[in-house]
Amino acid sequence: MxxxxxxxxxxxxxxxxxxxxxxxxxxxxxxxxxxxxxxxxxxxxxxxxxxxxxxxxxxxxxxxxxxxxxxxxxxxxxxxxxxxxxxxxxxxxxxxxRRSKAVYASIDLNSVSTGESRSLGPELVGHAAWQQLELDQLLDDCGFSPTEQALAEAVVVGRLVAPSSDLASWRWLRERTALVEMLSVDLSHIGKDAIYEIADLLLSNKTDIERGLRIREANLFSRPHQVFLYDLTNTYFEGSAKKNELAHRGKSKEKRTDCPLSHLLW
Known part of the structure; x- marks a missing residue:
């Protein structure tokens, strides 16, 4: 050799x-x-x-x-x-x-079909983000029950993965996603009215949820606070804007002297 x-x-x-x-x-x-x-x-x-x-x-x-x-x-x-x-x-x-012990069977490819196929990949990402942000604990602090917490996650992840109406989200949850198998509560037989109700409940707790999310995001992604300045000197209001306290007449770079501007510009 x-x-x-x-x-x-x-x-x-x-x-x-x-x-x-x-x-x-x-x-x-x-x-x-x-x-x-x-x-x-x-x-x-x-x-x-x-x-x-x-x-x-x-x-x-x-x-x-x-x-x-x-x-x-x-x-x-x-x-x-x-x-x-x-x-x-x-x-x-x-x-x-493995080859010597393999057992083979003949199948008719024309008769093969699939059923109850469900999406998994995007839901795993959404579920992991939900857990990392500790949203169940945040909703628990807002008084949400375990079922309401699971419903909230289903609605939020559903809007990320398959954005649509509440009715479409309910159908997606029942027919197209494997998210129901990841939740702590069985939502496989949930009615469509529950989707509408949880959306209203989330909206009513919007301020507390946003405040809690801000704290969690700051802990996960620590970065210095920043102030963004946006030049509005080319921006004007359409219409009279009579009830807008920020709308006043001023110099417009767009030469729209007929439209009110924000008094923050000058």
């Missing part, structure tokens, strides 16, 4: 990579042939030591330890190569065993 070096080149990065294999020569009726016995990765041993390593590995495969392994570098390289070989061999053996 001997060790062969091959060089491959990545066309995208133009980098060259070396790998080494243990090769065995054997005779056939059609003449001598060669076959790869073991993948060695990239060797750090100098080329002058490859012959010793090949002899050591040949002995290991035959269940023997050669005198070459008295050299520390040869012994370590042989040990590493055999460990990788044993790992790969176990994978091959396991695959063969």
């Amino acid at each position: 001997f060790i062969r070096e091959t060089i491959t080149k990545n066309k995208m990065t133009n980098k060259s990579y070396k790998k080494h294999v243990l090769v065995e020569s054997y005779r056939t009726e059609n003449g001598p042939r060669q076959r790869v016995v073991m993948q060695l990765g990239t060797l750090t041993l100098p080329k002058s030591e490859w012959k010793k390593l090949a002899a050591a590995l040949e002995g290991r495969l035959a269940g023997q330890v050669t005198l070459f392994e008295e050299e520390k570098e040869i012994a370590e390289a042989a040990e590493s190569a055999m460990a990788n070989y044993s790992f790969n061999q176990k994978k091959v053996d396991t695959k063969k065993q």
Whole structure:
């Protein structure tokens, strides 16, 4: 046996990579042939030591330890190569065993159908965000029952994943999403009126929920407070804006002297 070096080149990065294999020569009726016995990765041993390593590995495969392994570098390289070989061999053996025990059955592809297919991926993201923000605890502080907390999560995640009307959200919850299996309360048989009611309940607690969310977000994503300035000098109000306390006449860059501006501009 001997060790062969091959060089491959990545066309995208133009980098060259070396790998080494243990090769065995054997005779056939059609003449001598060669076959790869073991993948060695990239060797750090100098080329002058490859012959010793090949002899050591040949002995290991035959269940023997050669005198070459008295050299520390040869012994370590042989040990590493055999460990990788044993790992790969176990994978091959396991695959063969699985194939030998496999049970096959014929099916008619024209008769195959699916039922009750439900979406999962986006719901997992929404559910994880809900838990990270500790929204159940926040809603509990607002007086929401466990069922109301689960309904609130269903409505909020539903608006993120499949934004639509309350009625469409109810149908989505019943027919299209696996979110119901993640919630602490079974909502599989919930009526559509409950969706309308929880939306009203969330709205009535809007101030407390927003305040709690602000605190949680600040703890999760700590960053300095910032003030954003927006230039409104090109902005004007359509109509007379008689009941708008911020609307006054002033200089307009748009030359709309007929329209009131915000008195904050001047």
